[in-house]
Amino acid sequence: MNNKKYIICGKFFDGVNEELKENIKIIVEDERIIAVGSDLECPMNAEVIDLSHLTVTPGLIDAHVHFDFIGPTAFSTYAINETDEMKTLNILYCAQKSLEGGFTTVRLVGTGLNSYGAIDMKNAIDKKRFMASRLIVSPHFLGTTGSHGDFSAFASSNPVLSDKIEDSYLTMGNGVDFFKKAVRKEVKYGADFIKIMATGGFASPNDAPDDMQLDNDELRAIIETAKQLHVPVTAHAYTSELIDNLINMGITGVEHGSLIKESTAKLMEEKGVYLVATFMPYEEVVNLDEEKLALKHKPFREKLEKFGEQLRETRKLLVDCIINSNMTIGYGTDIVAVYDNFDCWREFKAWRDNGIPALKTLKAATSVNAKIVERPEIGSLEVGKIADIVGWSRDILNDSEAISACDFVMKEGVVCKR
Ligand SMILES: [Zn+2]
Known part of the structure; x- marks a missing residue:
């Protein structure tokens, strides 16, 4: 069974490099991230999750x-x-x-x-x-x-x-x-x-x-x-x-x-x-x-x-x-x-x-x-990591309360909040 999700990010922070990237897509299969990049095609039958209005970060x-x-x-x-x-x-x-x-x-x-x-x-x-x-x-x-x-x-x-x-x-x-x-x-x-x-x-x-x-x-x-x-x-x-x-x-x-x-x-x-x-x-x-x-x-x-x-x-x-x-x-x-x-x-x-x-x-x-916490499988958005992915609509860089409201939550590949 195909359980793939194709996530279109607005801005993107991978959890490791202190920079916000644009035009990034993430492909999730079951509970893992299987691809991250700017020129990724949407796989056949994948569910499209459009977060182009959000800043996407690791959970x-x-x-x-x-x-x-x-x-x-x-x-x-x-x-x-x-x-x-x-x-x-x-x-x-x-x-x-x-x-x-x-x-x-x-x-x-x-x-x-x-x-x-x-x-x-x-x-x-x-x-x-x-x-x-x-x-x-x-x-x-x-x-x-x-x-x-x-x-x-x-x-x-x-x-x-x-x-x-x-x-x-x-x-x-x-x-x-x-x-x-x-x-x-x-x-x-x-x-x-x-x-x-x-x-x-x-x-x-x-x-x-x-x-x-x-x-x-x-x-x-x-x-x-x-x-x-x-x-x-x-x-x-x-x-x-x-x-x-x-x-x-x-x-x-x-x-x-x-x-x-x-x-x-x-x-x-x-x-x-x-x-x-x-x-x-x-x-x-x-x-x-x-x-x-x-x-x-x-x-x-x-x-x-x-x-x-x-x-x-x-x-x-x-x-x-x-x-x-x-x-x-x-x-x-x-x-x-x-x-x-x-x-x-x-x-x-x-x-x-x-x-x-x-x-x-x-x-x-x-x-x-x-x-x-000694959990190398979480904390960054990279291939092979657990798909804990969240999204924020407010200005992360300039608003000190930007993360007081979360707009999208995926945990282990399951969307919990949209
Ligand atoms: Zn304490």
């Missing part, structure tokens, strides 16, 4: 999302108040929304579930039972008592309750043996990667972004066990002190890095350790937006203000690294407040507002992120 990838809750104010209550079943359904809801937004793949960097619902949802989507963004999953955060990933801290005004919740968590604990087992369990049930909460955070109640929440023995146990099982590890981490340490232990990647110094950026570049920079959660303090800052809960706000100066310094450094260095810097939104967490386009605006060129931003969200 975008968001490398840092939290999809197990819904809504801009749910983060500080959902982990305590919602069941795992509801959290799993929340993932589906958000992944349907993100697909409509042109993000054909998202990476869940840990969840507040106490089960493996995120893996079930990933598998259900892969089996095409639901039309939603492809999920790359770390089912849980690995962290210590009271750490950034220990959501029982949101019930810390009631220690009896809080301790009960903490004891039920599969990957919150203390000690080398605990974490070795936690890594093995995550891998046993299908984790694509391991996510560690190596340091405190901004959005959590009783910790700070420069806290060390796992000691060296625990960190080493996690990284070495994961390495033995050939599973990558990424760490939520902010400061140079900690990140230098993680790099020397052999970590694969780092999330945020929002307080690092130049020497750490250089070390990451030299060792090939990636950074998912996540500008979104710090925008209000980096670019001074009092109104939006007021929407965040009190500890989040206070910590952002306390670290404001260093956040602004490091932001300048990271923008320079994105534009001028060979560091691998990925695109990740990390929205947990103020906006809907499936608004994956917002990081595009943040990068653009910080002076990063549009196609460099989209390259981070396509071919660079494909490398970070």
